[in-house]
Structure formats: C-alpha cells, structure tokens
Amino acid sequence: MAVEEAELFLKAFGERISKLRKSKNLSYRKLAQRCNVDYSDISKIEKGLIKIQLPTILELAKGLDVHPRDLFDFDFPKN
Amino acid sequence: MAVEEAELFLKAFGERISKLRKSKNLSYRKLAQRCNVDYSDISKIEKGLIKIQLPTILELAKGLDVHPRDLFDFDFPKN
C-alpha cells in the first residue's frame, strides 16, 4: 500500500522533472551542467528510481529555473 | 555559497512544516501518529537539521493533509 503510493509519487515527480526539462530543450547532460546533479542520476530521478533529498530538489529547481514548489505541480491523490 | 543556500532552503522548509503543524494544533507526537515519521525526527526537520527524502515529504504531506506542493509554499529566491 504505502510502498505503492510512494512509488507512484516518485514516478509522478520524475515525470514532472522530465516535462520541465523537455520544455526547456535540455538534455540530461545540459541540465546537469546547470545544476549540481550528475546527468546519469537525472535519468534515474526521472524514472523514479531514486528518492532524492531536499538539497537535490533545490538543485533541480535551480537548473530548471523554477521555484521548488513547481517541481511538485502534478496531480496526486490526497487520500 | 551553495551550502548556505541549501541551509536556508532547509530552514524555510522546516518553518513551513512548523507553520502547517501548528495551524492544525498538532504536537510532534500527534503528527507522528498521522504519518510514518518519528516525532523526534519531525523536530529535527522543522529545525532544518535533516535533508529528508521524497517519501518522507509525502508522509508529512499526508499527515498534514495537504498536497506535497503545499509544503513548498514559501518565498525563496530563484536566483
């Protein structure tokens, strides 16, 4: 239950990152240059394979030039 | 530089959690009962001492009955 929900959340978050990145025409490597996150890790984040921490969230927001809040701008059931 | 910024971010996030928790008249222990986070850890999160991961963010949102996005509803310079 909780496990599935967390996985859905990770996937939704990853898809949001992917959408933002593509909207700015950035490859993994290009986005990685703009923030302090390795390009191969960005791939894993977008696939929902990694449970990143707050500082990494901030880095992604900076690289994508949005407020951290915008990274969570996706539908998700409140239960 | 980046270190300071991350610390400011952690503090702002913690203050946001604190504000939401108090607005619902929840103690650390009561909030902990509503989500899967230890009460002593919530104290540390609100003080910005811990860099929590995505699943913990989800848990806090559930315990506070808000969308994860709302946990990031605070001012923060976009640089």
Add this chain to the structure above:
DNA sequence: AATAATGTGGGCTTATTAGCCCACTATTAA
C-alpha cells in the same frame, strides 16, 4: 502536588542517496 504532555537532543544500525566515473547503444549532425 502529582501526572501527563511537549520539545529537545543524543545515540544506534541499516539502507540509500550523493557524487562520481565508465561503457554501451542509438540517434543526430557534420
């Protein structure tokens, strides 16, 4: 006064990210 609740901080083990690098494949551009 006695009890309960609260905030705080320390410690512990295990699991996992952070922060790297490398190699491979497929696609695109020169």
Add this chain to the structure above:
DNA sequence: TTAATAGTGGGCTAATAAGCCCACATTATT
C-alpha cells in the same frame, strides 16, 4: 562515413536519512 550527442545502466566510496529508542527539562493539565 565519421563524429558528436543522447539515453541508459552498472559500479564505487563516503555521507546521510530512515527508523528507531531513550532521557531530560519544561510546560500544561488534573
């Protein structure tokens, strides 16, 4: 055809959260 770029996945070490528990001081509550 050749070179460059892109996505993917594996591996490594060190740092850190997760998930606990406990103890103490302070502040309500009864």
